[in-house]
């Protein structure tokens with residue numbers, strides 16, 4: 134049996150309590166407030182493992198090539214439909230892509246990430262490679278697939294969504310809207326989720342975006358105040374990726390979004406641009422917004438969009454948390470090196 138004790142983050146209240154957790158054979162036996170019944174094995178600050186709300190994990194394959202290049206890329210040139218990223222992905226053999234995604238998962242776990250929402254390109258085949266990479270992994274994944282070509286194909290949709298949790302749309306600007314409507318309707322009919330990159334490079338028509346009934350939007354950096362009110366009214370969370378935006382010289386208007394009432398989530402986006410280190414992403418987020426450390430942790434905590442199954446302190450559940458060596462007062466400057474143990 135292992136007993137860990139200290140300041141424990143309660144995601145329901147977004148507050149810490151002083152207590153302890155007893156774990157045996159990777160199952161939580163007891164969670165309590167106050168002093169532990171026995172001398173704790175480890176002490177520190179206990180946080181849920183992060184949920185990285187937006188990744189393109191396979192892009193890690195292009196990391197060294199892009200980071201070594203001196204070139205100043207635009208969004209279109211690097212990640213657009215005809216961009217360098219897609220060329221690199223297409224020329225990479227399947228086994229290399231699978232091992233690259235495994236490397237991405239390893240990197241995430243090392244940095245306290247227990248789950249991620251991955252945009253997987255390449256249609257059915259693309260999501261099958263992700264499933265292969267996930268085999269035997271403890272990290273959880275919300276798999277957002279997309280049609281291989283930007284057209285609606287009933288058979289492809291059925292097969293692809295039977296292997297995925299939803300669809301991840303590159304942007305409405307890349308599609309013939311009537312085709313995209315069919316894709317979105319199909320996904321909803323199958324009870325799957327919809328995530329859309331919206332207003333990243335240019336402002337897009339938010340009414341058209343919201344009519345697709347997305348569960349989550351990504352970016353919205355070029356959105357106007359009226360767009361933010363509509364998104365807030367529709368209660369759709371927005372995932373922001375400050376480091377990825379910074380690479381292209383963009384600052385996401387996080388405070389304006391929050392002022393409008395939008396729930397903010399955080400992701401690391403394209404793996405060739407940013408590492409999967411959520412501590413670094415949260416530092417970047419706080420440097421451009423008024424979020425405090427606790428609010429920023431909430432922005433990468435799994436919730437009911439992910440069926441809430443990743444983090445619980447309930448007896449009988451598997452643990453999914455990390456123990457930090459720094460006290461809760463040091464959270465603002467916490468880094469991955471402060472992780473003393475990961476329980477998953």
Ligand SMILES: [Zn+2]
Pocket residue numbers: 187188189252330351402403
């Ligand atoms: Zn993205």
